[in-house]
Amino acid sequence: xxxxxxxxxxxxxxxxxxxxxxxxxxxxxxxxxxxxxxxxxxxxxxxxxxxxxxxxxxxxxxxxxxxxxxxxxxxxxxxxxxxxxxxxxxxxxxxxxxxxxxxxxxxxxxxxxxxxxxxxxxxxxxxxxxxxxxxxxxxxxxxxxxxxxxxxxxxxxxxxxxxxxxxxxxxxxxxxxxxxxxxxxxxxxxxxxxxxxxxxxxxxxxxxxxxxxxxxxxxxxxxxxxxxxxxxxxxxxxxxxxxxxxxxxxxxxxxxxxxxxxxxxxxxxxxxxxxxxxxxxxxxxxxxxxxxxxxxxxxxxxxxxxxxxxxx
Amino acid sequence: xxxxxxxxxxxxxxxxxxxxxxxxxxxxxxxxxxxxxxxxxxxxxxxxxxxxxxxxxxxxxxxxxxxxxxxxxxxxxxxxxxxxxxxxxxxxxxxxxxxxxxxxxxxxxxxxxxxxxxxxxxxxxxxxxxxxxxxxxxxxxxxxxxxxxxxxxxxxxxxxxxxxxxxxxxxxxxxxxxxxxxxxxxxxxxxxxxxxxxxxxxxxxxxxxxxxxxxxxxxxxxxxxxxxxxxxxxxxxxxxxxxxxxxxxxxxxxxxxxxxxxxxxxxxxxxxxxxxxxxxxxxxxxxxxxxxxxxxxxxxxxxxxxxxxxxxxxxxxxxxxxxxxxxxxxxxxxxxxxxxxxxxxxxxxxxxxxxxxxxxxxxxxxxxxxxxxxxxxxxxxxxxxxxxxxxxxxxxxxxxxxxxxxxxxxxx
Numbered sequence: 001x002x003x004x005x006x007x008x009x010x011x012x013x014x015x016x017x018x019x020x021x022x023x024x025x026x027x028x029x030x031x032x033x034x035x036x037x038x039x040x041x042x043x044x045x046x047x048x049x050x051x052x053x054x055x056x057x058x059x060x061x062x063x064x065x066x067x068x069x070x071x072x073x074x075x076x077x078x079x080x081x082x083x084x085x086x087x088x089x090x091x092x093x094x095x096x097x098x099x100x101x102x103x104x105x106x107x108x109x110x111x112x113x114x115x116x117x118x119x120x121x122x123x124x125x126x127x128x129x130x131x132x133x134x135x136x137x138x139x140x141x142x143x144x145x146x147x148x149x150x151x152x153x154x155x156x157x158x159x160x161x162x163x164x165x166x167x168x169x170x171x172x173x174x175x176x177x178x179x180x181x182x183x184x185x186x187x188x189x190x191x192x193x194x195x196x197x198x199x200x201x202x203x204x205x206x207x208x209x210x211x212x213x214x215x216x217x218x219x220x221x222x223x224x225x226x227x228x229x230x231x232x233x234x235x236x237x238x239x240x241x242x243x244x245x246x247x248x249x250x251x252x253x254x255x256x257x258x259x260x261x262x263x264x265x266x267x268x269x270x271x272x273x274x275x276x277x278x279x280x281x282x283x284x285x286x287x288x289x290x291x292x293x294x295x296x297x298x299x300x301x302x303x304x305x306x307x308x309x310x311x312x
Numbered sequence: 313x314x315x316x317x318x319x320x321x322x323x324x325x326x327x328x329x330x331x332x333x334x335x336x337x338x339x340x341x342x343x344x345x346x347x348x349x350x351x352x353x354x355x356x357x358x359x360x361x362x363x364x365x366x367x368x369x370x371x372x373x374x375x376x377x378x379x380x381x382x383x384x385x386x387x388x389x390x391x392x393x394x395x396x397x398x399x400x401x402x403x404x405x406x407x408x409x410x411x412x413x414x415x416x417x418x419x420x421x422x423x424x425x426x427x428x429x430x431x432x433x434x435x436x437x438x439x440x441x442x443x444x445x446x447x448x449x450x451x452x453x454x455x456x457x458x459x460x461x462x463x464x465x466x467x468x469x470x471x472x473x474x475x476x477x478x479x480x481x482x483x484x485x486x487x488x489x490x491x492x493x494x495x496x497x498x499x500x501x502x503x504x505x506x507x508x509x510x511x512x513x514x515x516x517x518x519x520x521x522x523x524x525x526x527x528x529x530x531x532x533x534x535x536x537x538x539x540x541x542x543x544x545x546x547x548x549x550x551x552x553x554x555x556x557x558x559x560x561x562x563x564x565x566x567x568x569x570x571x572x573x574x575x576x577x578x579x580x581x582x583x584x585x586x587x588x589x590x591x592x593x594x595x596x597x598x599x600x601x602x603x604x605x606x607x608x609x610x611x612x613x614x615x616x617x618x619x620x621x622x623x624x625x626x627x628x629x630x631x632x633x634x635x636x637x638x639x640x641x642x643x644x645x646x647x648x649x650x651x652x653x654x655x656x657x658x659x660x661x662x663x664x665x666x667x668x669x670x671x672x673x674x675x676x677x678x679x680x681x682x683x684x685x686x687x688x689x690x691x692x693x694x695x696x697x698x699x700x701x702x703x704x705x706x707x708x709x710x711x712x713x714x715x716x717x718x719x720x721x722x723x724x
Contacts, residue, residue, distance in 0.1 A: 053550055053560060076562060076563040087555045088555070089320075091323070091325075092327070096320065100320045103313070103317075104562040104564050105562060107313060
């Protein structure tokens with residue numbers, strides 16, 4: 001699988017703040033690459049550097065095998081960008097906005113008409129084509145923002161936090177749309193700080209912190225970086241300290257915490273931990289009204305690697 | 313791509329309420345307010361024809377003592393007032409009746425006349441009952457006529473003396489005969505006509521100070537083109553707007569895009585100007601004079617200067633759109649104020665005390681160019697202002713060009 005983007009030793013400093021620090025990674029053809037990191041980790045700066053919107057201090061950026069520059073119009077024609085902030089004309093309708101931005105890439109009117117129609121269908125905006133942006137809800141506005149960025153059917157798409165502050169229906173619509181784009185052959189760079197989306201959507205994930213790559217790999221590969229096998233949460237009516245001590249003594253248990261009768265049990269390894277815990281609770285006659293098991297999340301990975309939460 | 317962007321720029325500019333207000337509605341509203349504020353003043357200032365009487369007889373003793381002098385002045389006065397009372401003339405100032413002194417007194421008492429002139433007195437006298445504008449004008453007219461008569465006498469005497477001296481010189485000091493009275497009369501008439509011509513030039517024909525308000529209104533409208541130009545440029549620059557970021561990542565040359573947006577902005581502006589001209593000419597009945605094509609040319613060049621100012625504001629000022637619009641409007645209003653929008657006195661003060669200020673003020677250039685079309689028979693000053701506006705525009709565009717060139721990359 002060939003590389004669509006190659007970033008080598010990229011560095012960018014704002015005055016005294018090192019926003020991107022010797023960053024290197026590649027994006028492979030046809031994949032959805034997730035750039036995950038907390039606010040200020042350098043995700044947007046990296047994207048802006050790749051798109052030649054920002055001058056950088058050092059490093060090389062190649063897209064489709066060519067050096068990316070502000071005047072690389074042939075490359076730009078194959079790229080679509082959906083910025084974090086909605087960037088549309090308030091004075092134009094939904095249709096006109098999509099047509100305007102698509103027209104910067106596609107000159108042929110007939111082709112453009114088809115492309116615009118497809119983008120409207122993909123983002124589910126058929127009923128709103130004559131609406132003005134101010135008449136749209138936050139979620140619909142985000143969908144319009146996406147439609148404007150992808151209507152020209154780019155081969156490489158950058159999506160910078162496209163689901164910030166949207167309702168669940170619009171979020172699902174957006175995520176489904178991104179999957180469709182990938183199925184149609186687009187390579188996607190997806191930037192977010194929502195780990196659940198990355199887990200659902202991305203083939204590979206790069207976790208950034210302070211402008212550096214702290215981990216990269218598939219969802220499973222990243223989770224292997226942590227020594228957490230399973231997390232079980234039990235909500236009990238009440239529990240005594242000796243009983244908590246006995247839970248700690250169970251096989252494979254790494255850590256037990258109790259906060260207002262909500263007990264979190266972390267297992268480092270092993271199988272059938274959940275069943276064994278249920279047996280223990282029965283034996284000890286500890287009454288519970290909710291119990292569930294989770295696999296480790298990317299937040300656990302981030303916590304393990306940096307000592308802080310992703311959403312800090 | 314050029315026409316695609318041109319079309320959509322037109323579309324979003326026409327739908328931008330704030331821009332349409334400043335470019336289309338505000339000048340028309342202001343023009344209408346000028347009309348309401350000043351038309352009555354001008355109407356009130358228009359002079360009514362003044363009823364007067366001339367007494368063609370003098371007291372017997374006075375007439376005997378100074379018959380020659382009195383008859384000389386009275387003839388002049390009678391002729392002058394006959395001309396000023398000509399009902400077929402646009403310049404008619406008086407309605408004159410010729411009566412006896414007794415009748416004149418009676419008419420004055422009844423308020424039928426403003427005053428009467430004792431034309432055949434040694435020193436002609438104006439008799440009035442009150443002190444008002446009409447009375448002042450009557451007195452002033454008599455005074456002017458007598459002064460002109462005196463001036464004519466002095467010039468005649470001087471010219472006759474000069475001719476006699478010249479003739480004596482040519483004859484080697486021998487006494488000369490009579491001066492050539494025809495030549496003297498021609499010279500004196502020429503001098504007086506020149507003097508009158510000078511006076512007419514200074515007074516500016518039928519120009520009213522309200523016209524200065526309309527000139528500054530045109531200047532303001534031209535310069536408001538800056539708001540449209542700024543908005544259009546802002547929309548396509550990555551460091552100025554989110555839309556600019558999106559456009560900047562597209563495969564389009566910034567220069568072509570800017571040019572296309574500015575062409576559309578200029579079209580929007582021209583329509584605004586056309587509306588203003590139509591409104592002021594056909595609704596407010598403003599007379600821009602016989603040089604309308606030159607007025608339009610100046611407005612076109614002025615709008616171009618406004619557009620260039622907008623490009624510079626878009627490229628150089630690091631602020632949001634509303635702040636930029638605020639700055640443009642403030643600068644434009646200041647420029648219009650200095651060129652006489654809130655009173656023609658300001659223009660005179662600036663022109664006499666700090667002339668350079670209105671030489672670099674585009675509103676001043678536009679106003680002065682329009683002003684010069686009325687005040688001067690020649691077009692030197694008009695073309696000087698046109699060229700000044702073009703230089704101003706070139707400077708603005710030049711500075712913006714280098715600023716935009718440096719913004720190849722967005723700076724956060």
